[in-house]
Amino acid sequence: MASKTSARVRTTSSNGNGKHSPEPRLSQRAPQIQPYGTLRHLPIALPDKARSGSCAVLNEILADAMVLYGLYKKHHWLVAGPTFYQLHLLFDKHADEQLELIDLLAERVQSLGGIAVGDPRHAAELTTIPRPPDGAEELSVMIDRTLRAHETVIEKVRAAIKTTEESEDWGSNDLLMGDVLRRHELQVWFVAEHVVDVPLISG
Numbered sequence: 778m779a780s781k782t783s784a785r786v787r788t789t790s791s792n793g794n795g796k797h798s799p800e801p802r803l804s805q806r807a808p809q810i811q812p813y814g815t816l817r818h819l820p821i822a823l824p825d826k827a828r829s830g831s832c833a834v835l836n837e838i839l840a841d842a843m844v845l846y847g848l849y850k851k852h853h854w855l856v857a858g859p860t861f862y863q864l865h866l867l868f869d870k871h872a873d874e875q876l877e878l879i880d881l882l883a884e885r886v887q888s889l890g891g892i893a894v895g896d897p898r899h900a901a902e903l904t905t906i907p908r909p910p911d912g913a914e915e916l917s918v919m920i921d922r923t924l925r926a927h928e929t930v931i932e933k934v935r936a937a938i939k940t941t942e943e944s945e946d947w948g949s950n951d952l953l954m955g956d957v958l959r960r961h962e963l964q965v966w967f968v969a970e971h972v973v974d975v976p977l978i979s980g
């Protein structure tokens with residue numbers, strides 16, 4: 778048995794033809810192959826100017842979506858009070874939907890030949906959504922903070938819809954209008970209804 782084991786070890790470390798080895802190649806280091814903010818050429822019949830302009834605005838909205846996702850998860854965990862259960866579920870649903878938008882936005886940037894924001898610390902540098910306190914806030918404050926974060930993103934999305942229309946980047950334009958804007962507007966509606974002061978029974 779001992780000789781079989783040592784034979785197997787010899788086989789994996791010396792690979793016979795000298796070309797392939799089953800051993801993982803660890804500690805690989807090399808300079809990055811495409812820096813952030815640059816474009817590579819993809820044959821999609823769209824000028825570089827249009828592609829780079831779209832990548833810049835999409836990445837800003839992507840960074841905001843990452844931060845908004847985090848805000849929804851934070852509020853999903855910290856929500857309290859009589860509406861705990863429904864808001865706990867709603868905030869998680871919205872977080873999941875923002876996660877879908879994150880993927881759509883990132884993959885659109887990649888489709889344009891750019892580099893999508895990936896690291897949350899990079900997103901934190903780009904976002905304009907104010908950082909919440911690390912502790913817990915009252916529910917009405919959490920909701921207000923969430924609605925203002927949405928509006929910050931929606932302003933950028935509306936501007937980006939115009940930009941992509943002018944540059945005739947219809948793929949990004951469609952994504953921004955059909956997926957991003959409508960999703961944000963719907964989420965705002967669902968959250969805002971929780972701060973309408975309407976009694977269950979009047980009189």
Ligand SMILES: [Fe+2]
Nearest residue numbers: 853854865869
């Ligand atoms: Fe959860």
